[in-house]
Each structure stands twice: as structure tokens, then as C-alpha cells.
Amino acid sequence: MPRAVIYVRVSTSDQVENYSLETQENECSNYCERQGLAIDRIFREEGESAKTVNRTELQEMLRYLSSNAKKREITHVVVYRVDRLAREVGGHHAIKATLSRLNVTLHSVLERFDETPTGKLTENLMAVLAQFDNDLRSQRTKDGMRAAVAHGRWVWRAPYGYRNGSKSEPSLVADPIEAPIVREIFSRAAAGESKDAVRRWAASQGLVTAKGKTLSPSQMHRMLNNPLYVGQIRLSTLDVVHTGDFAPLIDPEVFRMATHSITQGGARAQPRALHDPDFPLRRNVRCGPCDWPLTASWSTGRHGVRYAYYRCRNGECRATKVKKADMEAAFAEWLDRVSLPEVFFEAMLKIVPDVVRTAQASRDAERVRVRTALDELEARETKLMDSYLDGVGINEATFTRHLRSIADMRISLQEAMATLQLGDFDLEATLAKAQRIFSDLRSSWNRLDPMARQQFLRILIPDGIRYENGVVGTAERLDAIRGILAYEEEKLQLAVPAGFEPA
Numbered sequence: 001m002p003r004a005v006i007y008v009r010v011s012t013s014d015q016v017e018n019y020s021l022e023t024q025e026n027e028c029s030n031y032c033e034r035q036g037l038a039i040d041r042i043f044r045e046e047g048e049s050a051k052t053v054n055r056t057e058l059q060e061m062l063r064y065l066s067s068n069a070k071k072r073e074i075t076h077v078v079v080y081r082v083d084r085l086a087r088e089v090g091g092h093h094a095i096k097a098t099l100s101r102l103n104v105t106l107h108s109v110l111e112r113f114d115e116t117p118t119g120k121l122t123e124n125l126m127a128v129l130a131q132f133d134n135d136l137r138s139q140r141t142k143d144g145m146r147a148a149v150a151h152g153r154w155v156w157r158a159p160y161g162y163r164n165g166s167k168s169e170p171s172l173v174a175d176p177i178e179a180p181i182v183r184e185i186f187s188r189a190a191a192g193e194s195k196d197a198v199r200r201w202a203a204s205q206g207l208v209t210a211k212g213k214t215l216s217p218s219q220m221h222r223m224l225n226n227p228l229y230v231g232q233i234r235l236s237t238l239d240v241v242h243t244g245d246f247a248p249l250i251d252p253e254v255f256r257m258a259t260h261s262i263t264q265g266g267a268r269a270q271p272r273a274l275h276d277p278d279f280p281l282r283r284n285v286r287c288g289p290c291d292w293p294l295t296a297s298w299s300t301g302r303h304g305v306r307y308a309y310y311r312c313r314n315g316e317c318r319a320t321k322v323k324k325a326d327m328e329a330a331f332a333e334w335l336d337r338v339s340l341p342e343v344f345f346e347a348m349l350k351i352v353p354d355v356v357r358t359a360q361a362s363r364d365a366e367r368v369r370v371r372t373a374l375d376e377l378e379a380r381e382t383k384l385m386d387s388y389l390d391g392v393g394i395n396e397a398t399f400t401r402h403l404r405s406i407a408d409m410r411i412s413l414q415e416a417m418a419t420l421q422l423g424d425f426d427l428e429a430t431l432a433k434a435q436r437i438f439s440d441l442r443s444s445w446n447r448l449d450p451m452a453r454q455q456f457l458r459i460l461i462p463d464g465i466r467y468e469n470g471v472v473g474t475a476e477r478l479d480a481i482r483g484i485l486a487y488e489e490e491k492l493q494l495a496v497p498a499g500f501e502p503a
Helices: 021-035 056-068 089-101 117-150 178-190 195-204 217-224 252-264 324-338 342-389 396-420 427-438 441-447 450-460 479-485 489-495
Strands: 003-010 038-046 074-079 105-108 162-164 172-174 232-235 240-243 285-287 294-300 306-312 321-323 465-468 471-473
Touching: 003 021, 003 056, 021 038, 021 074, 038 056, 056 074, 056 089, 089 105, 178 195, 178 217, 178 252, 178 450, 195 217, 217 252, 285 294, 306 324, 321 324, 324 441, 324 465, 324 471, 342 396, 342 427, 427 441, 441 450
Parallel strands: 003 038, 003 074, 074 105, 285 465
Antiparallel strands: 162 172, 232 240, 294 306, 306 321, 465 471
């Protein structure tokens, strides 16, 4: 009895009703029985597109036939439809040529063709129609994407730092937790930190891959070159460039400097334009009236004397113009005002251990919750798959929608789990280091080199400070201190002596 192999395939992106693997396999098996063919082996291709012939099971089938067709008397390859084998004419004929060399013929359950001229014409028409259908789908998809982009909408998954907006929101919305991390990454890169240093810092903040690993150099490079962060949609595949309907996360100048620094190799190639050692407060101090970051530069007087100024760069304001010495003296006075006395750290030694234990317990509980959610998600995916393959009241569109939703939830949970993988730290050493820095901020500032000063400012005043009427200050308590003082006010009052209020 002549023998046959069966090839069945589904793609999760374009699988249609009644095209499940089980349906195809049953129909192909019935066909073999009617034709008097013994089934030698069945090859099942799951979740791979027919746009390419480099598919796992297809290549395995061709290798198997090359080794066994003659000795096992395999004379037929049976498919449910021609488009299960290939969706492009070139791919179809490449497979047919391989089968022909092995004296194996292709048979389709739903399309009748043989080796007669009419049969060959029918087969070629089926292959052309499969490619036409594939090209038509692709073109419709691209047209839909172009239409969305023309309205400034990003219709794909949001990059880190954003979340996908609802129908009533912009297509991308800044994530309150991730967005500050992205801004810091760009700021560090723009300041000249190496790509590896930025990657390590990002990992310490929870920006890792779905498997919990540090971003690769290429992933970090793509992130720092992603125009979405400056509000631009640029898609070379669709040949479109458009301003997004969403707010940019990164200042264009910072984006440009970060991209330049990373591309050219970090600090060695960093130009002085962004952070000039002569003007350490540039871009960190904001104009009081308009809230724009101040710029700074040297000016030469008529007698050749050079003068240094900080000034507002907002063309509609220009309210602030102050000498470098006056600005930096005002900043030093502000550092004195916000420095913390030793009694503050004595209080912290009594309070922080309790905070750390509470945080650790909360983190452990959250880790259990996320792990449970991941397990439940896996069970839900299995149930969904079984229902769909069994044909129990679920069509292809519903199946695909739920499967994508599960995939998105899994990635979110995996990212949440990565942020919970925090190691223990030496509490006393950490507080001692904090005391050395915060008890005398002016001295700490004076000890630092230009690059370290930028890092110091990003920690101390990530949102900058204002200058107005000769005074430097911030309307809010320092972020670096606010987080400590947020811990139960009544416990602070028990630990901190009466009459003491941190600046």
C-alpha cells in the first residue's frame, strides 16, 4: 500500500474557524483512507506563518522525506488546503520542486488537481490565490496602520515609560512609575555615562527583560534612539513620519545629546554643550516666573572682560538674568537651609528598621500574589486553548483577542515580579552614608567633580529648583528626604525631639 505524510499548519495571527489542527488532521486522515493511502507520519506546525518556507515542521518533513521517501515507499504529501503549505507562489514551487525530486506528489483535500495540464493549472491558480489573499491582508493591515498614524495614534504596544491609552485618551499616556525612570535614563546618557552603566542603573530600578535580565546593549540602544519619547512616530516599514497625539517624555535636546553620547561611546565623546563644568546649575535651576530651565554662557564686554551669566531661555519671558557668582552663592545658601542635623539621623536609626521590615513583608506578600497570578494566567491560557481546539463555543476572533490579552498580562506580571527581586542592604552603612551627604550639603557639593555634581542634583532635586528675586528654593520638601518623612507621622514625633523640624 502506498504511504503518505500529512502536513497541517495554523498561524495564531490568521487562523480562521474550522482551520484548527484537529480539523485539518481529521480531514486529511479521511482523505488518505478514501484514497487507499497508509499514513506514515503527521507533521503539525503550530503558530508559524506560511509567508516563509523556513518553518520548523516543514523543514523537518522535507528532511524526513529526503531520508525515508524511497525506502518507506512514501509517495504523497497531503494537506488540507494549498495555503496551509505556502502562501507565496515562489515558496510553493520551491517545495513542489523538492517533492518532485523525491517522486512525491502533493495532494489537497479541498482542491482537486493532478499531474495533467489542467491539474497543474489548477494547482498554480490555488498557489497564486493564496499569495493574493496574503498580500491583500498585508496591504489592508498597512493601510489601517497608516490611517491611525495619520491621526497621530500609536496602535502597537507602548514602550517602557508609557501605557497604551483608552479610547478617550491619547494613544500613549505617561506611566507614573516608569516615566521618571525613562527620564533619568536619558539624563544619565546625556550626561555622558556609558551604556553599560546606564543599563546597570536601569536594572536596579526594575527595567529588565521579561525574563528578569538586564537589557542587552542593543535593547538599550534601541530605547535611546526611539523617537516616540520625543512625541514622534517614525516607521520606515510604512514610510511615515508623524507627530504623535501623545505628550513627549523627553526634552528634544536631552534626547539628541543622549543619542549622540551613546552612539559615540559615552563620556569620551560627550560634548560640553549639555553640562558645562563652568555652569553646574544649568538646566537644573528654573526661571521663577515661567518655570523654564535656565541656560548659561560667558559674555565678553567691550574691554575684553568675560562675564558669566545664568539666564532664562524662554523668548517670551527673559525675566531672569543673574551673574554666575550670585546664582551659585544663592544655591549654596539654599543647601545650608536644607541640610539635616545629626538628631534627624539618630531618629532615623530608630524608625527605619521598622520601615524596612514592613517593606520586606509587603514585598514578600506581593511576590506571592504575582506568582499566584502568573500560575492562574497559565491555567487560563490552557483552558482557552483547549476550548478553542475542541470547538466549544469560541471563534477565531475571540480566541485571538483573549490570547493577546493573556500575553500582555503575563508580560506585565513578569515585569512586576522583576521589580520585586530586590536584595537586602546594610542599613547602618546606608544611613551613615546618607548622614555624610545630607548633614552638610554645601560641603558635599564642593567635594564633587562636575559629573558627580549632575548625579547629585538628579537625586536631590530631580524636578529642579526655582530662582526668583535673588533666592533659590523649591516649593516642596526635597524628594530625597520626603520619602523618609512620609513614614507614619506619629512615629516620627515619638522619635524626633520636640521642636525639631527638618528643613
